[in-house]
Amino acid sequence: GLRPARYIVTDDDRVIMASEAGVLPVPEERIVKKWRLQPGRMLLIDLEKGRIVSDEEIKSEIATRHPYKNWLANTQLILEDLKPVEPRALRRDVSLLDRQQAFGYTQEDTKLLMSPMATTGQEAVGSMGTDTPISAMSDRSKLLYTYFKQNFAQVTNPPIDPIREELVMSLVSFIGPRPNIFDLVGNSRRKRLEVRQPILTNGDLEKIRSIGHTEDRFDTKTIDITYASNEGAAGMQGAIDRLCERAEAAVAGGYNIIILSDRQLGPDRIAIPALLATAAVHHHLIRKGLRTSVGLVVESGEPREVHHFCCLAGYGAEAINPYLAFDTLLD
Incomplete structure (x- = not known):
């Protein structure tokens, strides 16, 4: 029409x-x-x-072909309806500045990007060009996200009305196992966690982390994506391999939500870039035929721009908790 x-x-x-x-x-x-x-x-x-x-x-x-309303009532679990849980504390031996430096925060990030976004609720827009080299040719350390660019600006034709056609503009996300869409009767017994948007507050994440205590059909496993700093850059590949093995073992052990977390970052722990860790686990589980059995949530201090969140979502994250971005804005 x-x-x-x-x-x-x-x-x-x-x-x-x-x-x-x-x-x-x-x-x-x-x-x-x-x-x-x-x-x-x-x-x-x-x-x-x-x-x-x-x-x-x-x-x-x-x-009227099936009792869809009853099925929704039995399978729909909304995050906002869960009881609040006290957020976990960060390591006390690592200051806010240390974390910001470890994840490459700059004054430009905080003043020109994050503060306007927190104030207006929209991505900051600038009109100046950039004469800096692309990440692959730069002699400076760049975040992994900067190596990814859009091929083109996607437009809709005809234009979509975000008010009258709210459904297709929705930010609602679902976390957890992805059921077989052809098994309607079987799906009526499988719950999925609904979140209002894919960006989670610290309190939201703790609800998900402890969801197994109140909902018997969910079980969450937090996997550390940091590794010993004395291994240096040479230890990255081994750390990624171990991460994928732990994720596979978690799914095999019955966990259906995995949280990839770098909160243990410190003088003795280096964080695997969140995008690299997410993509590695996502594709490893696909190769093993396990990806649809588990939901992936990222708890990282690294993402703080819209582009960062889009990259993480594109490589398998169903929800993201940018805890350091929140702490930076509150500071």
Whole structure:
């Protein structure tokens, strides 16, 4: 219904549909009905029964085919409805400044990007160009996110109205195992955790971490994505391999939500870049045929820009807790 579509029905049971009326020459006296396909409506021609099925009848038949309302009541778990849990404390031997330096925070990040975003709720927009080299050719340390760029700006055609078509603009995310969409009856017994948006507060994350105490169909495993600093850069590959093995073992052990956390970062612990850790676990579980059995949540001090969150979501994260960004804004 998003493109012009008009149709006529003739007295000899022909249906002619085109972008405009009058595409084919049909005498007016032979037309028994003429109308248009309205936005959001359906037109079904049942050739077996020889009739046109109305939009209301189509949707009513599908909507009453199964007890969807009861299924939702049994399977829908909303994060906001869970009891609040006290957030975990950070390591006391690592200051806020130490963490910011470890994750590459700059004054530009805090003043020009994060503060305006926290104030307005929108991504900061600038008009100046940049003459800095791309990350792959720079002699400075850059975050892994900066190596990824959009190929083009995606637009919708026709434009989407975020008010009247709120459904397709929704930020609601689901965490947990992904059920077989063809097993309707089986899905009526599988719960998924619904979050209002994919960015989690510290309190939200603690609800997820302790969800197994109140919901018997969920069990959360927190996996540390830091490794010993004395291993240096050479120890990164081994740390990633061990991380993937722990994630696989967690799924095999019955855990259905994994939290990848770098909160243990300190003088003796180096954090694997959150994007690298997320992507490694995501693709490892895909190769093992286990990815749809578990939800991935990232607890990291590294992400603080919209682009960072988009990259993490693109590589498998279902929700992200940028705890250091919150602490920085509160400081």
